[in-house]
Amino acid sequence: MPKLNMVQAINLALKEEMQRDKNVVLLGEDVGKDGGVFRITEGLIDEFGAERVIDTPLAESVIAGAAIGMALYGLKPVAEIQFMGFIYPAIDQIFSHASRIRSRSRGRFTCSLVIRTPYGAGIKAPELHSESSEALFCHMPGIKVIVPSSPYNAKGLLISSIRDPDPVIFLESTRLYRSLKEEVPEGEYTIPLGKARVVREGSAVTLLAWGSMLHRTLQAIEDIDAEVIDLMTLNPLDEETILKSVKKTGRVVIVHEAPKTCGFGAELSATIAEDAMLHLKAPIMRVTGYDVVLPLPKLEDFYIPTAARIKKAIEEVMKY
């Protein structure tokens, strides 16, 4: 079985889905001849043509909006927003329409589309190339939010996202794109949306993470008997897997790259407090980015949660 990085795995998922279903079309800035700035769509224009791998004008709102129109017409668009920091002009379309069209039309029109976007800091990129704004999208009912953490689950989750009947925001960690390889089978396999994954079983503390932070978290545990959960889907949340683990361990550390205030960790923390408070032995801890404007590359390593910070939080909850 070939060992692929996440770029290759996502490319393979797109290619196989396009081979399988003629309705799958790609659109975005530079996704055609250039293959995208991260080369995710490399070679696809040669196989599927410019009609299906569409280089668009530089216009995020209409990339999202046209994807909505295509989805309404019955296509399966996979739109790329070049960086998550550039997704804000598209949010009107995503929030005002993609999330609502099924409800507004009482199911007559649906919006099965995927918006892929690279997220996260740590690749020495310019301003607004490093955001992790996942929580914004989790606050909007009607949208699903997916964050893969490895080449294998990136492929399986993307295939599921493309086939999903609802709009999906698919967040790809720039730092993970080429930093790890693993065996990724050719041919289709799916990983269900809405399901978290227990990466490592343990009984002392539950660690919740997703995307690139999963790997930082795994670096931090060393000899601790920690249970590590990779959420993979943030919305709809797999509360069952989380609560089952928390009820077992009684301790929780949540790790994410986005700022702390109103980050997705707040939702996780509240969910645990509501449904598993009496099982807790220690306060819930969050290790997150700081409540600051994300710094330029010279300071970004100080912003992103480190293994040392995660370790310290684990030690803190273990005191109880």
Next chain:
Amino acid sequence: MPEKIIESCNVKRLEVLDEKGNADESLMPPFSDEQIKKMYELLILSRTFDQRALNLQREGRLGTYASILGQEASQIGSAFALEKSDWIFPSFREMGVYITMGYPLYMLFQYWSGDERGVKCPDDLNIFPVCVPVGTQLPHAVGAAMGVKYRGDKKAVACYFGDGGTSEGDFHEGMNFAGVFKLPVVFICQNNHWAISVPREKQTASKTIAQKAFAYGFEGIQVDGNDVFAVYKAAREALEKAKKDNGPTLIECFTYRMSDHTTADDAIRYRSKEEVEAWRAKDPILRLKLFMEKKGLWNNQYQTDVESKAKETVDEAVKREEAIEHPEPKDMFTFTYEKLTQRQMRQMKEL
């Protein structure tokens, strides 16, 4: 080197029927008498619907409503050129389009009364739910047109918006996409001269809205938006052009919002009575009536028949709508996703 003109633009204005009911026969679309009568009846029906909606709102039987008064020819004329298989992306002031396409009247009342089931489009039509955020429907029309083009379907997409909508970023992005990809879409701008309280002149320094198309590389035309024949002709030609894969068109229907922005507005605060009165003489229904009278297609009896039929149709629609049971509170959950989430299932139990 001397400077030279490398590009210039001319803006056409199309008028067929004047205020006195005289039509320019050389421009007149080949309508049968029956079609002309049908259009007249749709104009009357739309105005009757509109008036009833305003009355129901005053009586507290309908929510906030956006009147189409004065804009009927722009809506009926353009929609009359559409086929049922075409895709339509309206804004929130297009009840005349829905009515012309055969959308059930009771469902329109249902929507404006605050029941979302009213915008569940019947299966034989492709007319989208009322779009409230101004101008945001242009990208959808463009995307649907990309779908039409990709599949090689013989359909066109019509997208409605107002002069205010042309100030939005989505107008630019949508028009630009349409031009770049040469899409089968017709943009129908009802320039009704007022975006709530802001006049057309403060939306854009362009002399016309039609000319904006020029910058995106396709044709724009201004039509007398109170002239149902001119609107039909421009729409028909643009739709045929779209279906032949000859690209998009922008039609500026030069019209006037005779009513307040919505029932929550009071236009007297920001515009003069004189201005409104001047437009009253350009009424779209009046001039078609004068035309038909000259052609022997209109008399008092016909008017009485058309009005009473419209009233009867609207009465029935109101009666039918008001007999519909209140939506189930649980309905608000049903269409968020294809399937309910675990959390939604728990929340539903609270109701």
